[in-house]
Amino acid sequence: MVPIGHYIFLSVALLAIGIVGIVTRRNVIIILMSIELILNAVNINLVAFSRLVGSVEGQIFAIFIITDAAAEAAVGLGIIIAFFRNRETVLADEMDILKW
Amino acid sequence: MTNDSEEKQPPRPAEAEKSAGTPAAPSASPFAPGGTPSSEAPAKPVAPSAAAAAIPPKPGAPAKPPGPPPPPKEAPPKPAPLDNDLVRRYKTRFSGAIQEALLDRRQAILVIAADRLLEIARYSRDEEDFNLLVDLTAVDWPKREKRFDLVLNLYSFPKNERLRIKALVAENEPVPSVESVWPTANWLEREAFDMFGIVFEGHSNLKRLLLPEEWQGYPLRKDYDILQQDEAWVRENLGIDSGQ
């Protein structure tokens, strides 16, 4: 098996890229996608360590994270659609009032 | 799905009875002018054997005897004035507007004033039951003072009759649209506008129907040559010199 440090590296790299995406992009959909990237980075870590110790329990957590990602994507995209219908935009910095 | 074919047929026997005094004899010329002034069947282009045909023939034995064709030489058909109940009703209702009532080849024609077209149309539909606007078109007579005949062909389902209403229209004279009476006039008036340039007032969407909207000229006018075309349009939109 590849040393666990390389998995951590990969995981950190994906996490950093995801954070850069969240911070710099204006499009809410891409921000959501960056969040998916981050969740994915976590999964890699979990599975790698689960393999390291020879138990599948880490994978169970990964499954829960995927479930969570699915729920988050569904609700998040629903909000985006509702927002787009009202404001005709998906840019985060134009979502600046609480009520319309 | 099938229905009794005779159910909708009462008009025919009744009419045949009414027009008893008229050219019921099959041998007489069916096109004799003035033969039907008293009848109430001005728009009945039924063959003279109508009375015979009213009785359904036995299958296999056609009722119509193969007689000689009617002699066509008697008198050439030509329009004649018409004065029957229908025309009288129209005349009393719209005293000045009915300019002429004609019978041409057994088809009734009312010539009316164009400005009262809408009223007459509504009356025709509501009171006289001409509920189907079969056709609306125009004829161009360039030498006349009012160059266009606006022709409306009407049909009445209850009476099984046809009636033709004609209005004389000058160039650039707006005509009331009958779209509100018969919605089908929408496209027909657009076509008349397209082909003759007759402007219908009150039409919801008066633009060319068959020709492109930017086309110049009105093709069915008599002064529009058959080889003529909107060359500028053809060149610009089709990229060729001539559409011929």
Next chain:
Amino acid sequence: MAERYKTAGTNVETTVLGADEIILNMGPQHPSTHGVLRVKLRLDGEKVVGSECVIGYLHRGVEKIAEHRNYQQFAPYVDRMDYVAAVSNGLGYCEAVEKLLGVEAPPRARVIRTILTELQRIASHLFWLGTHALDIGALTPLFYCLREREEILKIFEKYCGARLTTHAFRIGGMQYEAYDELEKDVERFCKDFDKRVDEYEALLTENRIWVGRTKGIGVLTADAAIAMGVTGPVLRASGVQWDIRKAMPYAAYDQYEFSIPTGKSGDTYDRYLVRLEEMRQSRKICLQAIEKIPAGPILGKVGKVLKPPPGEIYHSIEGPKGELGYYIVSDGTTQPYRVRIRPPSLMNLEALDQMIRGHLVADVVAVIGTLDIVLGEVDR
């Protein structure tokens, strides 16, 4: 590029859109607009909220041409309008001119005209059925229908040498005497045509998907149909029992017994049933007609040069698609002063907008198919 194709222009109604609306341009090159019809659909999702037909792509100025041909010369042109029912077109035109002239076709000609016209009606309906089913996705009926239509076209070919644009009749009667086996051919065709119609019905009438796709689609009430000037099978499917063959008989229809099928709800399914039944009735007429074709001349007394006296005529027949009318004005010369053709397809197509509102795009196809339009006739 865009400049070149902007011919259709813009319409205020369709350019101002709601938030969720899109414009879908159907045609003029589209597999199921039956020719070069262009329908601009305003859609909310897939639901039609409005439509506009753009027609005229096939406009050839037939009415203008008529004014520059003499009466006989113009006759072949009418075959090119409704090219799936050329015989019917010819019949209407010839009868109209005959009336204008004040002559009448001899009985033998009239009976043969009736036979050929009814065959043409069957052929036209067959073609409609095949393409309509194809539009809804049933591939196979088309070929069954074309097989039977082929038989009819063969009869036409034997009679006058042409299959599609036949120019079968002449003013005053007919040019050609019927060939010897006409009766036999027609009888052979009619004998098992009933079973063939049953075959189509077996494929479609009870089919769940077919019923689901056609029932309640494109409903046209009787009042709306009359107001929109709709005629023919479409009108009858709305429950109006009106057929010019019965109401104002022409040719030899007054001699035969047949019934006028009508529908109840005026939806696509009813129109389908009405047309199927009409095919059966046409077969019945053909069978009655071939039993006794009167002997005698086939051409009435018309001169070589036709000069109808001044005046005008409106004559219409029951074409396969509806009331096919000819309004001819004569000024006493050899050429018509004005010929106006009342194309049934045009008025039927006009009702399209009303019929498809609130339906889905897929239904638009079904409704266009059920109207049985021929663009050659719409555009003329």
Next chain:
Amino acid sequence: MLDQGVFYFFAALAILSAILVVTRRNAVQSAIFLVTALLATAGIFLNLNAEFLFIVQVILYAGGIMVLFVFVIMLVNLDVALHQVQFNRQWFVALIVSAVLAAQVAAAIAVSRRTLYTVPAAPAESLEPNTERVAFYLFHNYMLPFEIASILLLVAMVGAVVMAKKRV
């Protein structure tokens, strides 16, 4: 040998596509690269003998969630979006955050350099059949979280429908 080659290939692919996800202007292309990144991750899972998770990743993440993303992108796809500025002016924030993160990781690695590279992995022969074990854990030890997750999904579903429905 082959194992390591596969890992480095997928790792490189994942990082490359992740970078493209956050840098492409066009949202659809971003989504495509995200799918690539997810599939690369799935490959890594397979390499780690986590077959069930691999297929969950493919079916659910790549096949399910991403289709949803692509759908939404197409629904809200505006031509104007292509001409808008796609990035805000927070590059320096991103830079700082990444730098801090890098520093942390560097520190962590420096501290535990020895253990990170020397811990032996469990031998492949000792692994139990993956799918069965996952099922066993899910329906025994983690039954309650599993049920809670299902309720979470239900709530999310209702929420998404309420949000996205046109006329309530």
Next chain:
Amino acid sequence: MNVIMPYVLPVLFALVIVALLPLLAGYIVLVERKVMADMQVRLGPMRVGPHGLLQPIADAVKLLLKEDIIPENADRLVFWGAPLISVTAAMLALAALPIGPFFQIADLNIGLLFILGVSSLGIFGIVLGGWASNSHYSLLGALRSAAQLVSYETSAGLAIVGALLLAGTLSTRGIVQAQSATGWWFIFVAPVGFFIYLVASIAETNRAPFDMPEAESELVAGYMTEYSGFRWALYFLAEYTNMIVVASIATTLFLGGWLRPFANTPLFNFLDYLPPLLMLGVAGYCFWRAPKQPVAVQKMFMVAVGLLCIALTLALAMPLAAPAGSLLASSKAGIHGAFWFLFKVAAYIYVFMWLRFTFPRYRFDQLMRLGWQFLVPLSIVNVMGMGLGLALHRQLNWPAAPALILGIVLTLAAGAYLLATGEKHEHPRVGEEEETSVDA
């Protein structure tokens, strides 16, 4: 060397599949056209080669030589890549299918899930292709297609679950072995599941009567409208590969995979002679027709086809004739297994064609209603019915037959109920109540 060895055979198999698949897809198209022609009282392709036998090759050449048109406003990268995604996904799915007991690229322990998951990735090819074409028709077709695929995958997956309960494994090979062990193909044990899978698989492959995305009369060609030439051919290949995949899944799962009918009954061993006799018959027909071909080349080709069939006959007959225990005899399972597997796949695909030429097309909302309001509930009930039957059988020691029949009957009752209530929900005119408000 030891590292490489295990990969040799799978790679070889993979190469064989990738090389043969386009040809196979082409000939499926030819067969489809021939079957369609036969049902529609005509002949179908007759010109290229005897009885049109070379038509697929001519088509392929034509498609490859066509100009490659990319619309001006298309997203070039995505437009270029989308068909590849479709084809790749479809072909990957073949990796886990056991074509006979020996011919399989990889026997994964998640085999069936792998097939489902990978083939569902093909949807990206469709959606992205439709989007990249920058045309309303394409986009509508793509969205429809995606919605349809997602909807019917649910019921297909649930239908499969029913059979998986019986097999107790996800491995494709294991599933067939389970059927071999009991002697009952799962179609007889779970007929409702098979029916659901049949319908769902037609919908999933976008075939008539569910061919919404490419309903030519409405959306011209759906997501493929703007495609032409080679790229279009790739989509086509993907569609037919998908057909092979779903047919293979159904064969593996419900129709006993590579097993001969009545494999466990020695009485029916004579069926072993059927495959060679069948091929011999085809060969005989080819030889009989060969002299009647109009051109010399066609005669030769017909003879060549006949010889090919003779070769296949020999291949199928040799293991039967060879003495027991020899290497040839032991290859019988592999060769005959492959024959039966392909035979069943072909029969399944024939059903697809038959339905296509018989039925009109569903409307999109009707299709969705059928999927969500009939098939999904029915498949859930089916899983529960199977579960109930198996629980009665395995936990309470009921005999197998009554327990399973009870489950099936309950499922059928639920299906009848769904059908009866579904009728009431038909709204022909969508949103009738909103009609007045949109009327401008």
